[in-house]
Amino acid sequence: MTVQSARASRPADRRRQLIDHAADLFVQRGYPHVSMADIARAAGVTAPSLYRHFADKRDLLGAAVLSGVDDLETCTDRALSAPQATADDTLRALIEAIAKRPDSASLWRWTGAYLSDEQNREVALRTRAVLRRWADILFGDDHGLTDWERSQLTWALLSVAGSSAVHKARLSPTREIDELVGRARRLLRLRPSLAPPRPPAIPALPSTTRRDEILDAASHLFAERGYADVGVDEIGAAVGISGPSVYNHFPSKAAILVGIGQRSAARLEAGVMAAYAASDDPAQILDALVDSYVTVITATPDLSVSFNNAAALAEDPAARELLETQRRYVARWIDLLPQADAAAGEGRIGPGEAAVGVHAALSIVNDAVRLRRGTSRPEFGAQMAYLMKGVLSADRG
Structure with a gap:
């Protein structure tokens, strides 16, 4: 990397670091109980530096939530790109990716009330698009499932995969993934219409x-x-x-x-x-x-x-x-x-x-x-x- 390209990448890197620190605090304390000063301290920057990147706290929340959606899209791309992967391989890959960054799948579920209508619409549309891709690979051409059943099951799957953010089970990461995959398999065999x-x-x-x-x-x-x-x-x-x-x-x-x-x-x-x-x-x-x-x-x-x-x-x-x-x-x-x-x-x-x-x-x-x-x-x-x-x-x- 040249000196010039390194300098060009720093603002983007710094912005992502600030977003990550903010997301951590929003999840730990709840959005209303985190100030811009708290985020600046956690990131080791001054408040003016933070405001150079974000207009206010809600702007930063929006960036953190959309960054989480970016992560969800990225992990989906990786899981679905594996050659000759079975549906079960894809299921495990998805759960592993989300469990590594549980905040990506959970932050917007906790903070939707604080986002603007436009931000919520963008998050919802992009998340639905991701879940449709999940449904296509996990259910294939299963004509026994209606569209609304596929949708409900994939939303529930997102909840199962992201549930590691709400507990502190004393379990190794590998065993936790195994347990989540097992529970997800049970889920995907269900038929909500029944x-x-x-x-x-x-x-x-x-x-x-x-x-x-x-x-x-x-x-x-x-x-x-x-x-x-x-x-x-x-x-x-x-x-x-x-x-x-x-x-x-x-x-x-x-x-x-x-x-x-x-x-x-x-x-x-x-x-x-x-x-x-x-x-x-x-x-x-x-x-x-x-x-x-x-x-x-x-x-x-x-x-x-x-x-x-x-x-x-x-x-x-x-x-x-x-x-x-x-x-x-x-x-x-x-x-x-x-x-x-x-x-x-x-x-x-x-x-x-x-x-x-x-x-x-x-x-x-x-x-x-x-x-x-x-x-x-x-x-x-x-x-x-x-x-x-x-x-x-x-x-x-």
Whole structure:
């Protein structure tokens, strides 16, 4: 490389370095809780240097998200270019590529509310184009699948492949890839049109206290606009009271978010008690937990809001009990999965593999709800439960 070409490449290299540092912070802390000064410090540059490359934080977020889409396109190009590769070879190559850079597949799923409409359209169009390419190679000329089934399965596959970004399973990279590939194989054998119907969800009872009215209003506002962009005055206005009056019920906005999380945790715990009361078979209990989880996450915004804004409570002492309750809830699933596999004669998997499988299944519905992908369809809940159970089921070849 000549001196001149090296100099020419530096701005592009520096820009990518800044984008990578920003993406890391956005994923770790959540977009609202990262400042341009934080990014400059992490990158070892001054704030003016950062502003020479990006107009503001949203401009930098857009660049980080689109860089992730670039990575997704690049890894797809590489996986599909292998000569004489089978569909299974391609599946493994795709999952390996995404698992190496999980932020590329996950950042935009968490930050869509902060992107402009134009940015979201570009991300969605390019991601759909990538997933169509996945479908063409993974399903080939399978005429038993409708277009919408191919689309739903490839979106779910993206969630499974990117699920490594939401957990810290104690597993070697090779074993994690093996587990993700195994769960992905289960997924791709499913046919969403065969999802058994679910009974209609029982609507949540209307709120009877001012406290619950505040939680309802805040939950919907946080879901629509994000926790950081909603003020206490707006929450109060939504229930017909002044902002200061909200503090008669909650000491802070963070306490409102904790209250939302506590409500969703109580609903999940009710599902746990019902599941264990109805059966002592691990597979049946796990199926019942899937059903109750889908019911809770689709009935109100509470669970999705609590999950999506966990970073806002990471340093809040008042939220420690809630976060521990959420951890214990997922741990139940992780404990049950090896028992269910062993009962089915598949051998008992370890806790690391079980954690990968559980988070892969949960990511399917969490991502779909977060992105509002098909959530208005009456069969949405049934199909999500079907896909999750399929991913968690014992592999019978």
